[in-house]
Amino acid sequence: MRKSRVATLLGIVLMLALGASSVLAASKSVTIRVEGMKCNHCSSSVAKALKATAGVEKVEISHEKGEAVIQYDDQKVTEAKLREVINGTGFKAVEEKSATN
């Protein structure tokens, strides 16, 4: 009886650990160069549209560098979709500078 309880508990702990690791692995960060973000007052739309996208966790826009740093859940959204969202705001997602887990 005791053995089966211990086995159940171990199973739960293992499942939780696996679940946590898969959640952590799903979070990615990408830096996308965005062409045309010279107008400070209108480039806030890029952050707005990205933040409204399911799976996007954090967005930082740099006008000086002309890039968007996006933290996202790759189980919910793809990098291609992020580029599509940026292009939909009238700016142009040019190329990926770096991608890290």
Add this chain to the structure above:
Amino acid sequence: MRRAIIFAVLMAVTPIIAVGQTSHAPALALKDLRGRALRLSDYKGKVVVLNFWATWCPPCRAEMPDLIKMQREYRSRGLQVVGITYPPEEIAEVRRFVRKLGVNYPIALGTRETKSLFDDTETLPLTVVIDREGKVRERIEGILLPQEFEQKIRPLLK
């Protein structure tokens, strides 16, 4: 005693918040691209979507096809989109752009002061939603998202 104080504070603050959210829209008297008078009062009884934009603003240009579609689909339900340009703008450039895109709603020439009547930032685009009673219901900064139309504009058309 504490409850009484909280109640008093809430009663004092609530009207301020309410006025801020649904104040009456200021009277606007502008000129359209042909030099004709365009007043906000011309659209009394309609849900007016004032869109501040500029040809040099990428998200403003990007959202205009959606505004054209919105005007076409909801005109019969009392929606009226009005575009107001934000300087610096050349009227010839605005005319060219509006013609090329097939804009189906009036465009008025605005100034910085026109926009500051509704918003104290320089964010573009800015969309101001005015209900049928002439009250400002929403100030939407940045590109208008489909979910914002569904949540903030469409319910007013009922």
